[in-house]
Amino acid sequence: MSNKRESMVTIDISNVQTANELHLLLKEKLEFPDFYGENWDAFWDAITGLISMPNKLVFIGWSGFEKKLPSDAKIMKQCFIDYNEEFPTLKCDFFFNYHEN
Incomplete structure (x- = not known):
């Protein structure tokens, strides 16, 4: 796993x-x-062992995505929650309800 962490994606x-x-x-x-x-x-497997997660991850258009693909939205959100629980020293702040300007 790369040691390089992006500050925000x-x-x-x-x-x-x-x-x-x-x-x-x-x-x-x-x-x-x-x-x-x-x-x-x-x-x-990728987020826990193949890449370095950024310090901050922002999703644009989450509310519409959640309506189109609710089960995938739920799974992805749970993966990020689990990631932060399992890897507290590599915590990534996730923003799911980011609104476009």
Whole structure:
């Protein structure tokens, strides 16, 4: 796992229509390896052992995303909560209800 931590990463999920699109966007923005499996188990493995999470992660368009893909929104949010509980020294502040200006 890389020691380099970005201070903040912003991900615009307002146009995401499918879980696959979400995983591809997460892969790109969080710099997951090419072999990322594009599912929630692979996501957990990536954030807990393959990459360094940023200090702050901001999601733009969360409320619309949550309406389109409620189960994926719930799973992703729980992954981040679990991450901060399991890795308190690597805590990442997550902003899910960020509103566009």
